[in-house]
Amino acid sequence: MSEPPRPGIRPLYPAEEIAARVEAIAAKIAARSPEGLLAVIVLKGGFVFGADLARALAEKGVAMEIEFISLSSYGARLKTSGEVRVLRDIGCPVADRDVLIVDDVLDSGLTLRFARDLMAGRGARHVEVAVMIDKPEGRKTEIAADYVGFTCPDYFVVGYGMDAGHAHRELPYVGVVEDSKKGAKSGEG
Template structure:
């Protein structure tokens, strides 16, 4: 059952579409047979996607340890500053492990490239990226997700963990913010 429409937000991907795509993504990841998997969920935006993906992976017999990392390249801005900072680091070693970075949006690529390089520097065996939303038009660095929920135009999206000024994370769908001149 889809949530009601919010003023100024046009639904883009329904809760049902998201659930179906996550089921498919989990099957794709399971086919790779990750070993000693560490799922690193990028906070804050990746928490809803990360939880749903972890449960879907479990249904595909993929065992994992889950950690959280908080990175920032935005601060209070709507555009990236270009500088990535670690606000909260993971608390376990990654050496010789398969790492799955889980994030809500792959946009500029700066945050996920930083996180991927950090895990490789720490000795990860393999680092893959799962992004709920891929916005290739905003890319500022060479990086691609291994698993993508949806490829999206350069819309300002909210819901399903993604926010606008700390609002709308709770929406069960992904919607386009239309009332700020950026939605299409």
């Protein structure tokens, strides 16, 4: 059941389309038969996508361990500082494991490139990135996600884990904050 739109938020990707994309991504990952999979969910925005993807993978017989990492390149700003900091690290070794980094948005790429390089530097056998939203217009570094839910224009999006001032993460759809084109960004950097 779809939730009615909230004032000031125009639905962009409805819950039903998101569920279909999560299933498709899970099928692609399962087809690869990852060994000793460690899913590293980037907080806070990646928690909804990460949970849905983990359940979809489990339904396809993929066993995994789940960890959480909190990274920041924004601080209190609306634009990335360019410097990524680990606010909360994972608590297990990654050496000789397949690692899947799961996040809400790939925008500047700085945070996800940092996370990917961090896991590779710790000896991961293979590191892949899954994102619900890819915003290639904002890219500031060379990185591409291995699995993408939707490629999105340069909008300020909320819902499905993404927020605006800590609000709207609970929405079951991804919506555009009206008058946001070319405005502030949401999610990762």
